Amino acid sequence: MEDKRFCEDTFCVSGVKFEDRNGNGVRDSGEPGLPGVEIRASDVDDTSRAPLRGLTGPDGTFQVCGLERATDFRIIETVPFGYQQTAPLDRRVSRRLIALDRGYFVEGCDDNFSGLAFGNQLIPNAIGGIKFEDLNANGVRDPGEPGLAGFTITLTPATPGAPPLQTAVTDANGNFLFTNVPPGNYVLSETQRQGFSLTLPALNSIPVTLASGGSSIDNTFGNFRGVLTGTITGTKFLDVNGNGVQDAGEPGLAGVTITRTASINDPTGANLSVVTDAAGNFTFANVPFGNFTLTETVPTGFVQTAPPPPGTISATINFAQRSSAGNLFGNRALTAMVSGVKFNDANGNGTRDAGEEGMAGVTIRLTDSANVVRTTTTDGSGSFSFTGLTPGTYVVSEVVPAGFAQTAPPAPGTFTVTLTTGQAVGNLVFGNRAVTAPTNTASISGRKILDLNGNGILDGNDRGFEGIVFELHDTSGNLVATTTSDASGNFTFMNLAPGTYVLSEILPTNFFQTFPGTQGAPGTYTITLTEGQAATGFLFLNKC
Structure with a gap:
């Protein structure tokens, strides 16, 4: 064979x-x-x-x-x-x-x-992997996606006092390798290059735990050749109480400049600043992947309260997080302010107990040392505030609504506060308890007129004047009630007890009285009511 x-x-x-x-x-x-x-x-x-x-x-x-x-x-x-x-x-x-x-x-x-x-x-005591081109930007290495050469990979110890960081550059196949690495915990990261976006790992870095004599060589970085983008949003708010938190009722601040740091993939001349809108919101659109620092330009007359020092916010846009939202900047006005709440004291004990709700629509007065009065109205939760105040002493009082009696604060039922520059005084609490309205109560009514020819008489083209505040005081000077003229200039005080009252108006800015007083000497009415009386016909004429 x-x-x-x-x-x-x-x-x-x-x-x-x-x-x-x-x-x-x-x-x-x-x-x-x-x-x-x-x-x-x-x-x-x-x-x-x-x-x-x-x-x-x-x-x-x-x-x-x-x-x-x-x-x-x-x-x-x-x-x-x-x-x-x-x-x-x-x-x-x-x-x-x-x-x-x-x-x-x-x-x-x-x-x-x-x-x-x-x-x-x-290879023992080694950490390595590959850097590849993610052609379809899906965060996965698909067949045919090549390695990327010339990228710098950094190995950083996760524990203080560990060996210093090392760098390696990917070879022609995209591979990188660190040898003779002591056992321990490390973080792998890459140095971003212009024109590329990191798609893997989604969170920008890879944690590695290396045992003694062990190896970790399957660490993968992917880059898309192009610029992938996301969005950064947030709000600039008025921190009324200066606590660094946006509490209920604290409004946004419009017109404030917010700036972000640049990215290697920002186009030349990119605008890195935006301005807050009417609600205090801001948006950075089309932000390239990367890590950013947000800062604000604090407006004149304000001091920053949020975020904590150094007053900047870190925001990250990457493959896993295409948007960064809820970034808050808070400012407190350097001018002083006064705030508080008005509540329904259901049990009349002078203290706001659980379940006692705020009272909306109640007039609160702020009187300065020159006897200039500012008013505001409580909001839906019963809260009120006076902002932009200069240093000085003020008296805060309320106009007790009809059918209620004041229970807080104690007599004389007002708060006297002395403000320094930028001071915020809060938690001024007014309490009222509902009372049974007396029967056969009296009323006072009248009309507010725009005296076009200034002759102190209702004639010619004179017409009603809407939105003017009228006050009713008792003979001791205590404010009893306020009301506002309607579209025809009419006003009415209802449910008044018998007694003597002084009726006056709060002159609008740039107007003077032509009746019942004169320019420079506004007049009032002293009215004595009997039970059930309806006193009418009280005219107030103004000219600008």
Whole structure:
């Protein structure tokens, strides 16, 4: 019988590629095959010939065919990234097969050769990975997406006092590797390059825990070649009580400039500042991925209360977080202010107990040392405030609504406050309890007229004057009630007890009285009511 070897023109080499976990150069029980590794057979004498190639299968086995008769070949592997070669060890396997210099030599090929074994061990104490181009910006490395060369990767110790940070630059395949790394906790990050957006990892960095003798080489960074963007939003508010928190009822501040730091991917000349709208809101649109610092230009007459020092906000836009919302800047006015609340004292004990609600629409008065009066009205929660006040002493009082009696504060039922520059006095509490209205009560009514010709008489084109405040005091000078003229200039005080009252008006700015007084000497009416009386016809004429 003829020997088959002399009938064949070409032959094959086969074997296995395995993970040599203990690095002893021998495949021990439990050491798995390594798939996808290239094995090459090169003609020793003719280096111009392209090598014969094969890939290891899922179990690490391989076969490379086409080795010609009587030709010398060298069989080697492509060592995978992050591994070091441990096998084969130098030895003569058979008459024509020699293991030498981490490869095999076939001398004068005349047969198929099997049992070739290449062993690789993960490089101990190493951290590495790959940087790839995320062509479709989906945050995943898809087949065909290439590595990116020339990017700087930084390895930073997570623990103070650990070894200093290291940097590595990705190679032609996008790989990077740190060796001889002591065990511990680390953070991997990349240095962003203009024209690229980081898509993996989504949160910009990768935490790594390295055991003694261990390896971590599957860390992946992905970049999209282009500029991906997001949005930064927030609010600028008036921090009335200066506590650094936007409480209920604290309004936004319009017209305030908010600025962000620049990104490497901002276009040349990009506007990095926006102005808050009527509600105090601000928006930065089309913000490139990156880490940013937000600052405000504090308006004149205000001091910043939020955020805490240094008064800046950090905002991040990345693949996982395309928007950064709820960024708050708070300012308190340097001018002084007074605030408080008006409540329904249901049990009349002079204290606001649980369940006692605020009273809306009640007039609160602020009188300065020159006897100039400012008024405001409580909001839906019963709250009120006077802002923009200069230093000085003020008396805060309320106009008790009809059908109620005051229970707080104690007599004389007012608050006297002395304000310094920028001071905010709050928690002034007025309490009222409902009382049974007397029967057959009296009333006072009249009319406010715009005296166009200034003659102190209702004539010609004179007409009613809407929105003017009228006050009713008792003979001791205490304010009893206020009311406002309607569209026709009419006003009425209802539910009045018998007694003597002084009726007066609060002159509008730039107007003077022509009746019942004169310019420079406004007049009032003193009215004595009996039970159930309706006193009418009291005229007030003004000219501007």
